[in-house]
Amino acid sequence: MPTITLKFKNNAIGTFDLQSGQTLTIGRLDDNDIVIENLAVSGRHAKIDTVGEGYLLTDLQSKNGCFVNEKLVASHWLNHGDKVSIGKHILQFTFKEGEVRPPAPSVDQRDQTMVMDTGHYRDMLSKSGVEGRLRSESGKPVGVLSYLAGGEGEFELARKLVKIGKDPNSDIHVSGLTIGHTTATISKRPNGYVLSYVAGLSKPKVNGKAVKQSVALNEFDVIEIGSLKLQFFTKE
Numbered sequence: 001m002p003t004i005t006l007k008f009k010n011n012a013i014g015t016f017d018l019q020s021g022q023t024l025t026i027g028r029l030d031d032n033d034i035v036i037e038n039l040a041v042s043g044r045h046a047k048i049d050t051v052g053e054g055y056l057l058t059d060l061q062s063k064n065g066c067f068v069n070e071k072l073v074a075s076h077w078l079n080h081g082d083k084v085s086i087g088k089h090i091l092q093f094t095f096k097e098g099e100v101r102p103p104a105p106s107v108d109q110r111d112q113t114m115v116m117d118t119g120h121y122r123d124m125l126s127k128s129g130v131e132g133r134l135r136s137e138s139g140k141p142v143g144v145l146s147y148l149a150g151g152e153g154e155f156e157l158a159r160k161l162v163k164i165g166k167d168p169n170s171d172i173h174v175s176g177l178t179i180g181h182t183t184a185t186i187s188k189r190p191n192g193y194v195l196s197y198v199a200g201l202s203k204p205k206v207n208g209k210a211v212k213q214s215v216a217l218n219e220f221d222v223i224e225i226g227s228l229k230l231q232f233f234t235k236e
Contacts, residue, residue, distance in 0.1 A: 001017050001018055001019060001020070001096075002017075002018045002055060002078075002080075002093060002094065002095050002096075003015055003016065003017055003018070003093075003094055003095075003096065004016040004017075004018065004024065004034065004048070004091050004092070004093055005091070005092045005094065006034060006036070006089060006090075006091055007089065007090040007091070007092060008088065008089050008090075009088075014034070016033065016034055018048065018050060018055060019050075020050055021050055021180075021182060021198040021199045022050055023047055023048065023049050023050070023163075023182070024047065024048045025044065025046075025047045026041075026045050026046045026047065026048070026086060026091070027041060027042055027043050027044040027045040027046070027060075028041045028042065028043050028045070029043040029044060032044065034091070036086060036087060036089050038087040038088060038089065039087075040064050040087035040088060041062075041064075041086055041087040041089070042060070042061075042062040042063050042064070044060050044062075045059070045060060045062040045066070045086055046058060046059050046060055046062060046066050046084075046086060047060060048078070049161050049163075049185070050198075051161060051185055051187050051196060052187075052194070052196045052213065052214050054077050054078075055077065055078040055093070056075060056076070056077055056078070056160065056161055056187070057073070057075060057076045057077075057078055057084060058074075058075045058160065058161065059073065059074050059075065062086075064086075064087065066084060066085070066086055067084070067085040067086075068082055068083070068084050068085075069082060069083055070085070075160050078093045079093070080093070080094055080095050081093070081094060141234040141235060142156060142157060142158060142234065142235060143156075143157035143186070143188070143192075143193045143217070143232060143233075143234050144156050144157065144232070144233055144234065144235055145157065145172070145186075145223070145230040145231070145232055146230065146231045146232075146233065147228075147229070147230060148222070148229040148230060148231055149227065149228065149229035150174060150226075150227045150228035150229060151228065155171075155172060155230075157186060157188060157193060159171075159188070160187060160188045161185055161186075161187050161188070162185065162186045162187075163182050163184075163185050164182070164183055164184045164185065164186070164204075164225055164228075165179060165180050165181050165182040165183040165184070165198075165200070166179045166180070166181060166183070167181040167182055170182065172228070172230075174225050174226045174227065174228040175226070175227075176202065176226040176227065177201075178200060178201035178202035178226065179200050179202055179225070179226045180198060180199035180200025180201075180202075181199070181200075182198045182199060183197070183198060183199060183200040183202065183204065183225060183226075184196060184197055184198055184204045184211070184225060185198055186217070191216075192216055192217065193216070193217045193232070194214050194215070194216055194217065195211060195214065195215050195217055195223065196211075196213065196214040197211045197212060197213060197214070202225070202226055204223060204224065204225045205223070205224040205225075206221050206222070206223055206224075207221055207222055208222075208224075217232045218232075219232070219233055219234065220232065220233055
């Protein structure tokens with residue numbers, strides 16, 4: 001499993017292991033998994049999600065942004081050795097020596113990381129005082145989930161990662177004894193959307209077939225998770 005090492009002025013002040021299916025939240029508030037007590041850090045600054053075999057860093061509309069290897073990002077698939085700057089602290093992402101390092105999901109650079117010149121952007125933030133957040137605008141069709149059972153209306157897959165489970169903070173909530181806190185995720189990739197099984201006794205089904213790991217979603221696929229039934233499609 002990978003490790004996050006929290007550093008301040010090149011001194012390690014904490015280490016955190018990333019378990020399969022886990023999400024690590026980062027921020028100034030005490031209920032975060034990684035707490036950074038610094039006024040330059042937002043209360044809920046960023047999070048790291050495990051998505052299949054990859055690890056996705058997402059900025060949570062923080063005031064001062066997240067920088068990976070000195071480049072400002074809105075979200076970023078983490079690789080061994082990446083250094084994430086949040087305020088005056090560094091979080092270094094590494095795999096243990098000898099541990100198999102699964103490749104990060106293949107992502108087009110424009111979709112993976114939105115970058116601006118670090119110094120220029122910080123100068124703009126300083127002058128404007130605006131809480132900015134970069135957003136990817138690829139112009140590609142957006143995925144939509146239409147409720148067939150267990151809910152009403154539609155859910156637009158505008159974010160790079162959508163969580164489904166019984167956790168109250170899930171993007172799409174579904175209850176049941178066999179449902180995991182996060183039972184599945186849907187991630188947005190350059191070539192489309194991927195549904196991944198995370199945890200729980202009840203595996204998600206796509207068109208009646210159980211998903212053991214991950215599966216690419218196609219137009220009008222039917223997704224079943226417990227009492228929830230959704231149909232996937234895309235729209236311009």
